[in-house]
Amino acid sequence: MLGIHGYALFLTAGVLLNLTPGQDTMFILGRSLTGGLRSGIAAAIGIAIGTMCHTLAAALGLSAILATSALAFAIVKLVGAAYLIFLGAKLLLSRSAATPPTGVLAASGADPRSALRQGILTNVLNPKVALFFLAFLPQFIEPASHTKTLAFLVLGATFITTGFLWSVVVALAAARLQSFFLRNPGVRTLIDRLVGGLFLALGARLAWSR
Numbered sequence: 001m002l003g004i005h006g007y008a009l010f011l012t013a014g015v016l017l018n019l020t021p022g023q024d025t026m027f028i029l030g031r032s033l034t035g036g037l038r039s040g041i042a043a044a045i046g047i048a049i050g051t052m053c054h055t056l057a058a059a060l061g062l063s064a065i066l067a068t069s070a071l072a073f074a075i076v077k078l079v080g081a082a083y084l085i086f087l088g089a090k091l092l093l094s095r096s097a098a099t100p101p102t103g104v105l106a107a108s109g110a111d112p113r114s115a116l117r118q119g120i121l122t123n124v125l126n127p128k129v130a131l132f133f134l135a136f137l138p139q140f141i142e143p144a145s146h147t148k149t150l151a152f153l154v155l156g157a158t159f160i161t162t163g164f165l166w167s168v169v170v171a172l173a174a175a176r177l178q179s180f181f182l183r184n185p186g187v188r189t190l191i192d193r194l195v196g197g198l199f200l201a202l203g204a205r206l207a208w209s210r
Helices: 007-019 023-035 037-059 063-068 070-093 104-108 112-124 127-140 148-183 185-208
Strands: none
Touching: 007 127, 007 148, 023 037, 023 112, 023 148, 023 185, 037 112, 037 127, 037 148, 070 112, 070 127, 070 185, 127 148
16 A cells, blocks of 8 residues: 555554653653643644654655754754753742742743744754654665555554554643642642753753764
């Protein structure tokens, strides 16, 4: 079908990869804890949009630029790391208040629109995602296929769908704890600091990765 082979294997591998904790999962977890379910879902949608961009880039061959140009890879990686570090520092330096509008939600930029934008940027600015799609998807496409681009899009859409469903589960689970944090300002502040530290660690990890 469309030059795709081993689709069941691809689906199984994709689901297992989705379940493996990574930068996207940690980001959705953090946004759900600080902003609740709406922010968590918005972050998941943002990451799905970012993944769509990577799928299109792989289908059009644009991701090959990152694979062959060390400079392009380094630039995208460092910009993505800097953005994660910025988000982490913003959380660490924020000041929680008694009410959400002027406290953690506003300070951390955890409203749904901000979470959506941040989800897109953190995913798009991670060159490892681009290289993953470039390396993983072609393994399930026939080399002689005349519909390679369409095959890329179908496989990418499959991976995005399973990933989004798992992201919603993560957001739902984390958001259930958020009401407890809102009732306990001390715990809420601690979670802000922990999530901020998590984002800093993710940014540092991305910056130092090869």
